[in-house]
Amino acid sequence: MTAPTTVRAELFGPDRRATTVGIVLLISLVAFEAMGVGTAMPALVDDLGGVSLYALPFVSFMAAAVFGTVLGGRWCDRAGPRVPLVAAPLLFGLGLLVAGTATTMTQLIVGRVLQGLGAGAQGVAVYVLVAIVYPERARPAVFALLSSAWVLPALLGPPVSGVVTEAVSWHWVFLGLVPLVLVAVGLVLPGIRMLERRVPDPDRAQRPGVVLAALAAAAGVAALSWASQEASLLAAGVAAAAIAVLVPALARLLPRGVFRLRRGISTVVAMRGLLAAVFFTVNSYVPLMLSATHGWSLAAAGIPLIVGALSWSAASAWQGRHPDLPRPQLLRAGFGALAVGTAGMLLVAPAWGVPWLALLFWGIAGAGMGLGFSSVSYLLLQQSAQDEVGFHSSAAQIADQLGGAVMIGAGGALLALLGPPAVALPVLVAGLTAVAVLGVATARRTAV
Numbered sequence: 001m002t003a004p005t006t007v008r009a010e011l012f013g014p015d016r017r018a019t020t021v022g023i024v025l026l027i028s029l030v031a032f033e034a035m036g037v038g039t040a041m042p043a044l045v046d047d048l049g050g051v052s053l054y055a056l057p058f059v060s061f062m063a064a065a066v067f068g069t070v071l072g073g074r075w076c077d078r079a080g081p082r083v084p085l086v087a088a089p090l091l092f093g094l095g096l097l098v099a100g101t102a103t104t105m106t107q108l109i110v111g112r113v114l115q116g117l118g119a120g121a122q123g124v125a126v127y128v129l130v131a132i133v134y135p136e137r138a139r140p141a142v143f144a145l146l147s148s149a150w151v152l153p154a155l156l157g158p159p160v161s162g163v164v165t166e167a168v169s170w171h172w173v174f175l176g177l178v179p180l181v182l183v184a185v186g187l188v189l190p191g192i193r194m195l196e197r198r199v200p201d202p203d204r205a206q207r208p209g210v211v212l213a214a215l216a217a218a219a220g221v222a223a224l225s226w227a228s229q230e231a232s233l234l235a236a237g238v239a240a241a242a243i244a245v246l247v248p249a250l251a252r253l254l255p256r257g258v259f260r261l262r263r264g265i266s267t268v269v270a271m272r273g274l275l276a277a278v279f280f281t282v283n284s285y286v287p288l289m290l291s292a293t294h295g296w297s298l299a300a301a302g303i304p305l306i307v308g309a310l311s312w313s314a315a316s317a318w319q320g321r322h323p324d325l326p327r328p329q330l331l332r333a334g335f336g337a338l339a340v341g342t343a344g345m346l347l348v349a350p351a352w353g354v355p356w357l358a359l360l361f362w363g364i365a366g367a368g369m370g371l372g373f374s375s376v377s378y379l380l381l382q383q384s385a386q387d388e389v390g391f392h393s394s395a396a397q398i399a400d401q402l403g404g405a406v407m408i409g410a411g412g413a414l415l416a417l418l419g420p421p422a423v424a425l426p427v428l429v430a431g432l433t434a435v436a437v438l439g440v441a442t443a444r445r446t447a448v
Helices: 003-012 017-048 056-079 082-100 105-133 136-148 151-167 171-175 178-194 210-228 233-253 265-293 303-320 327-347 357-382 386-418 421-446
Strands: none
Touching: 003 017, 003 136, 017 056, 017 082, 017 105, 017 136, 017 151, 017 171, 017 178, 056 082, 056 105, 056 210, 056 386, 082 105, 082 171, 082 178, 105 136, 105 178, 105 357, 105 386, 136 151, 136 303, 136 357, 151 171, 151 303, 210 233, 210 386, 233 386, 265 303, 265 327, 265 357, 265 386, 265 421, 303 357, 327 357, 327 421, 357 386, 357 421, 386 421
């Protein structure tokens, strides 16, 4: 039997078929919600009369997701993922129901908080389930499927959300996903029943102060996210205060040595943050780069994002078919492609730039993410003891969230200080290229 057939059987054999489909559907639901809500938000805030609070539904979701990520990891390490794998999706579904029936901005925010808590805990629980249920050689293919779960939402989420909002109501952008949540939980249940029942042990994976640190991190990330959307002295002060709160919190929530790139799991977590900081920041500013500097329509300016998403999925699928390749080397190659793609945007961002090159270079960057993101996920599970998978998975997700929030905020600050995008964005892209090169230089430190 060939290796690819063996891996496919591990994913879609009778014992795991429903679980595999279920976790992909769970990730897809979060992705559809994330991609669709931005399209519906203008109509939503107009209906609820809260235009001045436009950013709050996004910030509240992100803050709650940070808190849910930490608590989900904590619970999984102490008692296993059985409860979070059911409770987190149901909490996310309840949030969809609350938001979808909202008649006030307050109710909407409550729904967004519930969604964030569920999405954060669910993401960690899925990683822990992968570590328990799937053999190590099959995990690259699992992570390829999880990456692909974001592609269809990235392509269809915004237009479908727009059609639903205009033809029916923005309420159904949330409510339409509720039945699918129940289907996903039903598919995952057979895999959950296979797990060993573990009684919560208060002495297992003891990490004092983690709840307080999680609250501080949630507040810090929320403040950074808000500051990234403003251009004022107040926003700069809020960002500085957020960083002051985050530093001691992260000391509790991340493995020791992350900022020193200590060899092993610390560098693995740091690599997740670097990947997110580079790719998602440039991804956020590409439409502005093409529309404000080169006069492209918003629809056309989004095409490089689609190219990047498809390239990400293709590269992730390729690495999934090669489970025997060393992951530190694949991660280094991923950072290399990301560095080339990001550096190439320096030929797009200035006023004299060539805008169509964004299609080429952002496709290269997407391929780098397909190799790098899946490699980090594999290394994370490979280097984690059973009672640390939740902690390390939550740490990686926090690094991801924090990396994006900090660098997107830095882009906003540059726009405020330097003026037009044609001047500010080349500076931002040059700095992010340097971050990607740092990833190339240090990716080998993920090996133990």
